[in-house]
Amino acid sequence: xxxxxxxxxxxxxxxxxxxxxxxxxxxxxxxxxxxxxxxxxxxxxxxxxxxxxxxxxxxxxxxxxxxxxxxxxxxxxxxxxxxxxxxxxxxxxxxxxxxxxxxxxxxxxxxxxxxxxxxxxxxxxxxxxxxxxxxxxxxxxxxxxxxxxxxxxxxxxxxxxxxxxxxxxxxxxxxxxxxxxxxxxxxx
Amino acid sequence: xxxxxxxxxxxxxxxxxxxxxxxxxxxxxxxxxxxxxxxxxxxxxxxxxxxxxxxxxxxxxxxxxxxxxxxxxxxxxxxxxxxxxxxxxxxxxxxxxxxxxxxxxxxxxxxxxxxxxxxxxxxxxxxxxxxxxxxxxxxxxxxxxxxxxxxxxxxxxxxxxxxxxxxxxxxxx
Numbered sequence: 037x038x039x040x041x042x043x044x045x046x047x048x049x050x051x052x053x054x055x056x057x058x059x060x061x062x063x064x065x066x067x068x069x070x071x072x073x074x075x076x077x078x079x080x081x082x083x084x085x086x087x088x089x090x091x092x093x094x095x096x097x098x099x100x101x102x103x104x105x106x107x108x109x110x111x112x113x114x115x116x117x118x119x120x121x122x123x124x125x126x127x128x129x130x131x132x133x134x135x136x137x138x139x140x141x142x143x144x145x146x147x148x149x150x151x152x153x154x155x156x157x158x159x160x161x162x163x164x165x166x167x168x169x170x171x172x173x174x175x176x177x178x179x180x181x182x183x184x185x186x187x188x189x190x191x192x193x194x195x196x197x198x199x200x201x202x203x204x205x206x207x208x209x210x211x212x213x214x215x216x217x218x219x220x221x222x223x224x
Numbered sequence: 225x226x227x228x229x230x231x232x233x234x235x236x237x238x239x240x241x242x243x244x245x246x247x248x249x250x251x252x253x254x255x256x257x258x259x260x261x262x263x264x265x266x267x268x269x270x271x272x273x274x275x276x277x278x279x280x281x282x283x284x285x286x287x288x289x290x291x292x293x294x295x296x297x298x299x300x301x302x303x304x305x306x307x308x309x310x311x312x313x314x315x316x317x318x319x320x321x322x323x324x325x326x327x328x329x330x331x332x333x334x335x336x337x338x339x340x341x342x343x344x345x346x347x348x349x350x351x352x353x354x355x356x357x358x359x360x361x362x363x364x365x366x367x368x369x370x371x372x373x374x375x376x377x378x379x380x381x382x383x384x385x386x387x388x389x390x391x392x393x394x395x396x397x
Contacts, residue, residue, distance in 0.1 A: 060280070060281050060282060061280050061281070062280065063280060063281060063282065064277075064279075064280055064380070064381060064382050064385075066247075066282070066283055067281065067282050089326065090322075092326070092335070093315065093318065093319070093322045094315065095335070096331065096334065096335055096338075097311055097314060097315060097318070098239065098240055098241055098242040098243045098311060099239050099240075099242050099245075099307070099308070099310070099311025099312070099314075099315075100242070100245055100246050100282055100283070100284040100307065100308060100311075101245050102245075102282050103282065103284065103308045103311070103312060104311055104312065104315045107312045107315045107316055107319075108315060108319055111316055111319055116316075119312070119316050123308065123312060126282065127281070127282070127284075127304065127308070129280075129281070130279065130280055130281025130282065130285055131281070131285065131288050131300070131304060133279050133280065133281065134275065134276060134279045134281065134285050134288055134289055134292075135288070135292065135297070135300060137275050137278075137279055138275070138289055138292045138293075138300070141271065141272075141275060145271065149393060151267075151271075152392045152393055152395060153389045153392045153393050154270070154271040154274045154275070154357075154392065155270075155274075155357050155358065155359070155363070155392050155397060156366075156387075156388035156389050156390070156391045156392020156393065156396075156397050157274035157275075157277060157278055157385055157388045157389050157392065158270040158271065158273060158274040158277075158353055158354070158356075158357035158359075158388075159354065159357060159359055159363045159364075159366050159367050159370070159388050159391075159392070159397050160277070160366070160367075160370050160384045160385045160387065160388030160389075161273055161274055161277040161353055161385070161388070162350050162351075162353040162354035162357070162359075162367045162370075163350075163366065163367040163368070163369070163370025163371040163373075163374065163384065164277070164370060164371075164374055164381050164384060164385075165247065165250075165346055165347075165349055165350035165353065166347070166350045166367065166368075166370075166371035167370070167371045167372075167373075167374035167375045168247070168346060168374075169343050169346035169347045169350060170371065170375055171375060172339065172342065172343045172346065173340075173343045175339075176339055176340055176343065177336065182336075182337075182339070182340035183340060185337075185340040185341055185344065186340040186341070186343045186344040186347070187344065188344070189340075189341050189343075189344025189345055189348070190344040190345075190347045190348050190351075193251045193252070193344070193345060193348040194251060194347070194348035194351050194352060197255055197259065199252070199255065200238070200241055200249070200251065200252035200255070200345075201237065201238075201240075201241045204241040204243060204341065205241070207341045208243070208334065208337060208338060208341065210337075211337035211338070211340060211341060212330075212333050212334050212336075212337035212338075213333075213337075214337065215332075215333040215334070215336035215337040216329065216330065216333035216337075218336075219329050219332060219333055219336070220329065
């Protein structure tokens, strides 16, 4: 078994739908770690290596990464139907839950207690975002070359409020060119 | 109807620049729905983000809630679809060719170059969420405490959210 490429096992459309529902419903503040756990360890639909490779495509392209990942895995095991059902499973349960919460917000959101509670949760959410950005910044390779781009994007978007499409297009062109140059110099 | 179309158009356009996922889009979502279209005020925006954080599911759900606030159930579905569908189609079509690009220099250059931009966007989003929630000194102190706590420890983020709800109710932040 070791080292041999196995044909993917048969996975039913229902299994895809419920598997991704489970992934969607188990994650708080981003579901990628839960997706990895389920796809690699629990269901074994992907090996650890396949997971990294295919996540590579999903992170290379813009858009919600885990939705993209659901399309990739759904397509592999269920063709077009799978590619539709897997992301649908991922989103259906959580969407139903947030819509219920939205109904509650419409009904009670104006109450002072609800406002106070939501302000506290938003503060926690802001802190979680700072932690996430900080951890991601630590993981950036060759920081001296790239952290200036981080700072420029922050200034352009948060302080100057420039439109994101323009900032990102310019940013990807410049930062990508620097990265291309570095990789070329290393002969990598 | 025209609001739904606008919503679809704006969010579908954004899906093409959502490097780093929906979280990196927060500042632009804010610019589009609060500054440009005035579909909601800053506080409501922060509240919707808070609700999305407290619920299970992918980060893209904040888009669902924004759609709901703008145009009800239809808005929620349209916004979610606009954000997810265009890239899903691209991923579906690209998938079989992906192995050929794997490891190409231009491909690794983009991957290497995009990460620092996404980090800048998430810093910007964190700042905007805090600002639009209308936090005072105590609130920002709590933000820093959460950021430090989550960087140093591996506790589940829900604990921070529960602490935020409790401190908010108690009138501390």
